[in-house]
Amino acid sequence: MWIEMPEGRLNYSGVQLDYLVLRSNEEHSQANLYVYGGIGSVQFLNSQGGAGLTGVEADAETRKYFALLKAEYMRSSIAPEFGHVEARLGIAPYEAEYSEIASWLMLQAQWHPSLRKKFVVTPLVRLFSKSVLWETGVSSDADWMRIFMFHF
Numbered sequence: 001m002w003i004e005m006p007e008g009r010l011n012y013s014g015v016q017l018d019y020l021v022l023r024s025n026e027e028h029s030q031a032n033l034y035v036y037g038g039i040g041s042v043q044f045l046n047s048q049g050g051a052g053l054t055g056v057e058a059d060a061e062t063r064k065y066f067a068l069l070k071a072e073y074m075r076s077s078i079a080p081e082f083g084h085v086e087a088r089l090g091i092a093p094y095e096a097e098y099s100e101i102a103s104w105l106m107l108q109a110q111w112h113p114s115l116r117k118k119f120v121v122t123p124l125v126r127l128f129s130k131s132v133l134w135e136t137g138v139s140s141d142a143d144w145m146r147i148f149m150f151h152f
Helices: none
Strands: 002-005 008-025 030-044 047-061 065-076 082-091 102-111 119-129 132-138 144-150
Touching: 008 047, 008 065, 102 132
Parallel strands: none
Antiparallel strands: 002 008, 008 030, 030 047, 047 065, 065 082, 082 102, 102 119, 119 132, 132 144
16 A cells, blocks of 8 residues: 655555444344455655555445444554555445345545645445455545455
């Protein structure tokens, strides 16, 4: 991931471990609470160092609607601290079965208090099939977002 900080661009590469703290499965809905942490390396202002990432995420969904709230914090040995809050709302154009590809149209809002672009809105598309997730979107600042995730 890269982050445009006021002092320059920060590039982060790392591994992350997510832990499901709570899951509530109801007949027509599901809610989750995750905590996560990661370690990796950063490149910033022609230097390289280590970084740690922590976060908490809560989501709730039906087969038609989706909501998420997330807070994340990164600390690095060479760059300023970084934290942000993210919220998402989504709607599925159709209600997919587990064996089908589920699609969502989402709107993501992010608040980055330490960055030049403090508030960013990104409409995006999410596709999910069994344990594979793919997302793409373009922010209000014309920045592309692409995510590919495989759940074990």
